[in-house]
Amino acid sequence: MQKVKILFFIYQMGGGGAARTLLNIINNLDRTKFSPTLVTLNFNGSYESELKDDVQFIKLSTTRLSRSIFELSRIIKKEEIDIVFSTIPRVNTIAILATKLANSKAKCVIREADNLGGDWKTNLQLLGFGFAYKFSNQIVSLSEGVKENLVNRYKVKPSDIKVVYNPIDVEIINKRIDQGKMDPHVQDLYNRDEKVIVTAGRLVEQKDQKTLLQAFAKVNEQIKSRLVILGEGPLKEQLTNQASELGIADKVHFIGFQSNPYIYFKHADLFVLSSKHEGFSHVIAEALATGVPVVSTNCKSGPSEVLYNGLYGQLCEVGDADEMAEKMLLILSKPKEEVEEIINKGYERASHFDAKKIVKQYEEVFLQALNS
Structure with missing residues (x-):
């Protein structure tokens, strides 16, 4: 069976919860089915040393998210990536654009990680993210509350969202x-x-x-x-x-x-x-x-x-x-x-949140997106 190539894209592997979640998913993926690649901007992150040795780790040449689209797109095409997975709204938007620009077989799965909202400017921006999210192949919310926020503020259809809790190792x-x-x-x-x-x-x-x-x-x-x-x-x-x-x-x-x-x-x-x-x-x-x-x-x-x-x-x-x-x-x-x-x-x-259990749920999401 040919392994599914998954590219994980995040701003940096820093000390935050989003980076820790990606680390847990990457390290616990079934290596008989999946081959992980991690791409970050040109920053040093505190969790980099905890990545398993078999993870292909690529740092882009820029520290600006807005300038990462074309380089990320080239990597998606060159590495013949099957799934692009990202988290956090701005990073998700870039991942969607880069995946579309690559004009390849790659499918895009995005994760929403927080209950965002506030003044009218913020809420208008969330509607913009919601519009971009419609071009992804699957949206993952890390809690029922975040799913509700995606429906109410981003105007995403409930049927387009799957809830998968965070894995802890x-x-x-x-x-x-x-x-x-x-x-x-x-x-x-x-x-x-x-x-x-x-x-x-x-x-x-x-x-x-x-x-x-x-x-x-x-x-x-x-x-x-x-x-x-x-x-x-x-x-x-x-x-x-x-x-x-x-x-x-x-x-x-x-x-x-x-x-x-x-x-x-x-x-x-x-x-x-x-x-x-x-x-x-x-x-x-x-x-x-x-x-x-x-x-x-x-x-x-x-x-x-x-x-x-x-x-x-x-x-x-x-x-x-x-x-x-x-x-x-x-x-x-x-x-x-x-x-x-x-x-x-x-x-x-x-x-209940053990990585071994939760990552299996993510694997199902990836495979379903691949076959969608």
Whole structure:
């Protein structure tokens, strides 16, 4: 049987959820059926070193997405690609154009990863993406909530969308926990007689660490705790100043991007996500897989689906520091036996998103698109 050649196209293999998802799909594809090629713009990404050795990896000569169309199109034609797979609206649009321009047998499968929307300009732009999406061969949404947003804001037909949850590589997560080591300075925080609360994500408005800091200040008044923040971004100085204003500067620790976040999750007492919006929330599923209880905002649309409406973790309203603190205290004050029960339920839920299961669903999508 001739292998199906799949080209994965993304801006860069950086530290975000989209890149992590592509990494998990690429590495877990059935090599007896599929041959993967990864194409990115001319950037260095933190996940590149985690790609399996048999992946053909091509970097374009440009760092500008708008200038990548012709080069990407030439690669699609030259490599005789069967399926082009991309994620994120602007990247998806470029992938569709390049696939059409290649004038080859290639089919285009695109993935939508977030609940986008806002002012009239943003919503008008989404209609433009929706128009472009109609020229793809298949649209994948990573949650039911994102599918609903595609229908309402992009005006895409529900029948053109398939929902496939994000894959998490449980085997790799466990291996990284077993083999990984914390930064010695951070390790010391975990060794003190205080609760450790951890969060991970870009320091940007969407992740709303501002509300988390307010909630943590309330929690720390009742239970002595540390807040460990993984991630980098433009709001670091603003958030650092806010921590000082709240009188918790010595309790909040910004440790930047970590290539192995799982060991920091594993040994924490609680993971908190404070986002204003998500598509799926890959990081919550990964946190459950490490064995840490989760509190998350009930933002559109991923957390309630990952946590199954609160069955596998606590949900609170977006931007509500009081309710967030209440839910955090609820977990942190539970006896050890109840916490163990929460952790075991988290392991059970994480297994539903295991890459081995989810990637099989993606393989079915690719084969169906190929035969459409």
